[in-house]
Amino acid sequence: AQSVAQPEDQVNVAEGNPLTVKCTYSVSGNPYLFWYVQYPNRGLQFLLKYITGDNLVKGSYGFEAEFNKSQTSFHLKKPSALVSDSALYFCAVSLLLTGGGNKLTFGTGTQLKVEL
């Protein structure tokens, strides 16, 4: 069974500082990995994904993520945090279901708080 772990419930960072939100995964076969962001009272929004190729993936709003196969990690990063980045971040791994559907297995989420 596939699983995703986000070891930190909350990450606090000062505006302008780099941020990292951690994610590790467990899958059989090739992982298809995603990051989504959820702002208060909103649905999830896609940030970026890793399918294959370059281990450094660039996404929306200046975010990037580094895929590390040996450490089974997919950490989300941003060089300079903004207060507006404060939100709930979810790491997810995708699995094709036998019926043809697709299941995203989500981590429990990490609340990012960026302070002035």
Place this chain on the structure above:
Amino acid sequence: NAGVTQTPKFQVLKTGQSMTLQCAQDMNHEYMSWYRQDPGMGLRLIHYSVGAGITDQGEVPNGYNVSRSTTEDFPLRLLSAAPSQTSVYFCASSSHRDRQVGEQYFGPGTRLTVT
């Protein structure tokens, strides 16, 4: 495009009542799904559909029913509401061709409380 829309945004039910959560998308996506979000548990898949007339169960289907009569709509029915179904419900859609590697588009959610 409106994307994925959900109604209502909020709902309070008494135990045993039934209701339908509505979901519609205007992106002509074949694949649609329902998730529930509970604190500390991420999102869990309830039911999904790969096209009109085709539905299947996710990981937490008990107490819920779905149908898919059109490409656009994918309603979720609570047959007899229970307090354990208090949650935030999200509908999502994606292109069938990209269903494993493509992103899903989420609606704004329905916050349901069962008393």
